[in-house]
Amino acid sequence: MKAFLILEDGTVFEGTSIGSQKEVISEIVFNTSMTGYLEVMTDPSYAGQAVVMTYPLIGNYGITPDAESKRPWVDGYIVRELSRMPSNFRCEGTIQDFLKENDIPGIAGIDTRALTKILRDKGTMNGMITTDEQYELEKVLPRLKEYQTGNVVDKVTCDEKSVLNGKGKKVALLDLGAKKNIADSLHDRECEVTIYPAHTTAEEILAAKPDGIMLSNGPGDPKECQAIIEEIRKLYESDVPIFAICLGHQLMALATGADTYKLKYGHRGGNHPVKDLETGRVYISSQNHGYAVDDKALDENIAVPAFVNVNDGTNEGLKYIGKNIFTVQFHPEACPGPQDSSYLFDRFITMMGGNQ
Incomplete structure (x- = not known):
């Protein structure tokens, strides 16, 4: 299924939906870690944020017993390429299933390098992850500008x-x-x-x-x-x-x-x-x-x-x-x-x- 990441500056990225198919508005931030994606997703400091992983391939060792809290806190998850067949002796499942089980929407297949350059040049901004192909940009952008993380x-x-x-x-x-x-x-x-x-x-x-x-x-x-x-x-x-x-x-x-x-x-x-x-x-x-x-x-x-x-x-x-x-x-x-x-x-x- 197609998915879209819409930034508050009007930039739109098209990719593939991973995880939950619900729509979410969140602050979009990037993380430069090459590994440790499970610890990132379960770090409570990411509450109110959707995370872009800058490393191009994510998920090759699957979900392991390395969570930093009892549940993931990210609002959304954004990757360039998601490993389809994780391989590790500690692997307990895939990121795809983990996101679905925790009702977290994500998007794969977008140019995360270009996205990160936008966030570095213009600063952190709000964005929406949606699977609605009929979205109307003029209605979405005011919602993005109004979003505030608040006291999380x-x-x-x-x-x-x-x-x-x-x-x-x-x-x-x-x-x-x-x-x-x-x-x-x-x-x-x-x-x-x-x-x-x-x-x-x-x-x-x-x-x-x-x-x-x-x-x-x-x-x-x-x-x-x-x-x-x-x-x-x-x-x-x-x-x-x-x-x-x-x-x-x-x-x-x-x-x-x-x-x-x-x-x-x-x-x-x-x-x-x-x-x-x-x-x-x-x-x-x-x-x-x-x-x-x-x-x-x-x-x-x-x-x-x-x-x-x-x-x-x-x-x-x-x-x-x-x-x-x-x-x-x-x-x-x-x-x-x-x-x-x-x-x-x-x-x-x-x-x-x-x-x-």
Whole structure:
């Protein structure tokens, strides 16, 4: 069946429908990872977005037991060529069936290189995936311009508190849309991890007397999370060590008086170089974000840049003055992506006093 991707600038791509045949409007973003497509689809940070994979062949190892959450969160999936016959000893099914089972529409057979160039030149924009061959462009475009992602953290956070038992340090993980591997990375280091819903009060978290607090990744515009920012401000004022990733990094910055802004087309993929400003060492990182912390809005008495993106100079991490707090924009837990910066979890353990 034919399918169409319609962008808000009026560009139309024609391809083949994969997955669900429902119509969807979403923000269109691209990811440059060569592998790890299942982790991408199940990353809660993609809620409210349809993902274009820039690598031309996707799905050759099928669906494997590598999901980052209990379900996929992408609104739609866009590829150049979809493997028809996946082959891998861990394969449990095909992407086509996975998309259908989860009612996610997709489109294959389009020029994803041309699409990505449009998004890089004009910036991230909204789009529609549809199988309706009778679509009317003049009616679709106003709908695309009106679409807003809104506050999607409420959509992806857990419903109730849960615990991963461990014999080491006790970590409170605020689930803003957390990837599974964040909790796993802490648990692998023998931490007892208590996962809290996003709107848990600071008082409840601090009452449990955690050795450290982790603020997770998550989707959307950080400025949509005003109530959560207020609670994070209270956590900042405590003396508990804090490590924050991605959205958590942005929310901590906002909670302490800094600012964030939307990037032209974001950073999404497993090949982004970041420089540690203290050591000068460069790490290849996994990233997935459309917003960044504004370095120019920092109060140097509160926080200073700790990492910088080597490609475009944007902020990739902060060190907080007089506090046991550090935050990063990239994903040290990777999945998908390189594990160059997984040492940051060890730094967090040391900050908490090490596992006794």
